[in-house]
Amino acid sequence: MNPFHFDSLVWHWPIAIYLFxxxxxxxxxxxxxxxxxxxxxxxxxxxxxxxxxxxxAPLAVFAGLGILVLDLTKPFDFxxxxxxxNPTSIMSVGVAVLMIYQVALFSxxxxxxxxxxxxxxxxxxxLIDRIFNLLxxxxxxxxxxxxxxxxxLGAYTGFLLSALTTFPMLNNPVLPMLFLVSxxxxxxxxxxxxxxxxxxxxxxxxxxxIHHIEIPIILFELVLLFTFFIGLIISGGQSQVAAFTxxxxxxxGWIFWAGIIVIGLTLPxxxxxxxxxxxxxxxxxxxxxxxxxxxGVLLLRNFILYTGQMTVA
Amino acid sequence: MENKRRLFLKCACATAVGxxxxxxxxxxxxxxxxxxxxxxxxxxxxxxxTKCIGCEVCVDACRETNNVxxxxxxxxxxxxxxxxxxxxxxxxxxxxxxxxCDETPCVNVCPTGAAYKDPKTxxxxxxxxxxxxxxxxxxxxxxxxxxxxxxxxxxxxxxxxKETRLxxxxxxxxVDACPTKALVFGNLKDPDSEIVKVLKTTPxxxxxxxxxxRPKLFRIAAKNGEIKx
Numbered sequence: 261m262n263p264f265h266f267d268s269l270v271w272h273w274p275i276a277i278y279l280f281x282x283x284x285x286x287x288x289x290x291x292x293x294x295x296x297x298x299x300x301x302x303x304x305x306x307x308x309x310x311x312x313x314x315x316x317a318p319l320a321v322f323a324g325l326g327i328l329v330l331d332l333t334k335p336f337d338f339x340x341x342x343x344x345x346n347p348t349s350i351m352s353v354g355v356a357v358l359m360i361y362q363v364a365l366f367s368x369x370x371x372x373x374x375x376x377x378x379x380x381x382x383x384x385x386x387l388i389d390r391i392f393n394l395l396x397x398x399x400x401x402x403x404x405x406x407x408x409x410x411x412x413l414g415a416y417t418g419f420l421l422s423a424l425t426t427f428p429m430l431n432n433p434v435l436p437m438l439f440l441v442s443x444x445x446x447x448x449x450x451x452x453x454x455x456x457x458x459x460x461x462x463x464x465x466x467x468x469x470i471h472h473i474e475i476p477i478i479l480f481e482l483v484l485l486f487t488f489f490i491g492l493i494i495s496g497g498q499s500q501v502a503a504f505t506x507x508x509x510x511x512x513g514w515i516f517w518a519g520i521i522v523i524g525l526t527l528p529x530x531x532x533x534x535x536x537x538x539x540x541x542x543x544x545x546x547x548x549x550x551x552x553x554x555x556g557v558l559l560l561r562n563f564i565l566y567t568g569q570m571t572v573a
Numbered sequence: 574m575e576n577k578r579r580l581f582l583k584c585a586c587a588t589a590v591g592x593x594x595x596x597x598x599x600x601x602x603x604x605x606x607x608x609x610x611x612x613x614x615x616x617x618x619x620x621x622x623t624k625c626i627g628c629e630v631c632v633d634a635c636r637e638t639n640n641v642x643x644x645x646x647x648x649x650x651x652x653x654x655x656x657x658x659x660x661x662x663x664x665x666x667x668x669x670x671x672x673x674c675d676e677t678p679c680v681n682v683c684p685t686g687a688a689y690k691d692p693k694t695x696x697x698x699x700x701x702x703x704x705x706x707x708x709x710x711x712x713x714x715x716x717x718x719x720x721x722x723x724x725x726x727x728x729x730x731x732x733x734x735k736e737t738r739l740x741x742x743x744x745x746x747x748v749d750a751c752p753t754k755a756l757v758f759g760n761l762k763d764p765d766s767e768i769v770k771v772l773k774t775t776p777x778x779x780x781x782x783x784x785x786x787r788p789k790l791f792r793i794a795a796k797n798g799e800i801k802x
Binding site for chain 1: 781
């Protein structure tokens with residue numbers, strides 16, 4: 261079987277990229293919120309890592325939506341998804357979540373960058389001052405909604421696929437959890453990499469904070485992957501066939517064992533533990549760890565999408 | 574600061590409760606919806622595999638009647654075999670087309686409602702104007718019979734000739750064209766219809782019922798020709 265072309269394949273790699281980008285966006289903004297509330301406080305906007313997360317979150321979501329629209333057979337009719345809703349469709353609910361998420365995202369970004377924007381405006385436009393006052397008053401509400409929406413968005417990327425009863429590997433209750441957790445870890449990696457590109461200090465308290473969260477997340481991801489496949493194997497029938505087809509020999513087997521398990525999870529975990537033990541963070545270590553993590557998540561999305569569609573119920 | 578944290582927690586809880594509540598509401602709504610659609614007409618089809626000779630006249634009739642472009646197809650006859658020893662060899666034939674499920678995976682996933690079940694006839698169809706071509710329905714159909722029509726760019730499939738022959742009060746094209754009368758079309762709600770009589774008296778099976786799709790394409794099995802475990 262050709263790894264990229266087979267009869268039962270419906271959704272191709274653009275969907276995997278979209279799922280990846282939506283996960284990064286949700287993960288990055290979660291870390292921006294955590295960094296602001298637990299480490300940096302009012303001056304959070306000055307941190308390169310927070311800035312990177314705040315750039316990454318909207319850009320990733322826009323790019324993902326762009327890819328999604330271009331992948332339609334009728335790209336110019338995409339507005340119909342925004343006008344007509346079907347409450348039983350995960351995609352429809354997901355589009356609604358994405359829209360509200362963007363509103364919450366930009367409101368929160370405005371709260372975060374209130375000081376520099378206000379200074380730049382210098383009270384020239386009273387309307388902007390009024391908007392800022394309103395947002396400031398509701399900041400806790402906005403932050404709370406944003407975190408919930410980001411987590412929903414991360415889980416939605418999994419629910420989108422797990423709603424497909426056709427494919428026993430995708431129709432799996434662990435999948436939304438797996439995509440949520442790997443999305444958060446890709447957000448962490450994206451934030452670190454972006455922060456370094458914006459000349460952030462690789463030994464700063466932001467990096468320490470993110471790495472401390474990353475270790476349990478990677479361990480949890482490994483547990484979820486284990487549960488995902490063991491669950492399929494002990495379900496028997498086509499679920500078992502699907503799991504063995506995915507993990508067995510061939511192109512996607514290599515991607516799973518070498519790309520996802522070794523490069524995507526084990527190496528970052530080892531680097532993180534080593535850096536915690538030695539408590540010294542160098543630019544190259546942080547960058548390599550984050551790149552491995554990002555690559556692993558991208559491969560995971562493609563692996564699940566393609567191998568998931570190989571076996572039909 | 575303390576106040577803010579409390580507000581944050583309150584808000585997060587409210588959002589979570591709201592999300593759970595709305596899904597419950599949706600579930601309740603869809604539950605009542607199925608009760609309301611108790612209708613007089615619910616069309617179904619029987620493919621009698623003991624009568625089918627695999628001539629594919631139905632395939633051509635379908636293409637012509639519904640203007641299905643070349644390269645795609647609403648209806649296929651899948652041939653397996655040959656079985657047995659010469660000269661007593663035979664094939665078995667199975668119909669691959671929309672199963673007109675009562676519990677429709679395609680309608681459930683369609684984000685715009687372009688895939689819908691007609692409440693008057695129980696026929697699952699596509700509103701090609703509303704369809705944006707996300708292909709979610711194609712992935713969601715366990716029978717893998719949906720395709721993108723290269724002309725309309727919308728998802729397409731068998732609709733029992735709802736827009737063509739049924740409007741003229743005729744049977745679907747494939748049913749009329751079949752030379753061996755292997756296809757029986759009719760209303761499941763009419764106790765005197767031929768389809769109900771056949772289904773009540775003849776052993777039949779349906780494909781992938783374990784997925785909860787409740788398909789309305791019934792099949793009468795021909796002899797197996799092989800043993801599959």
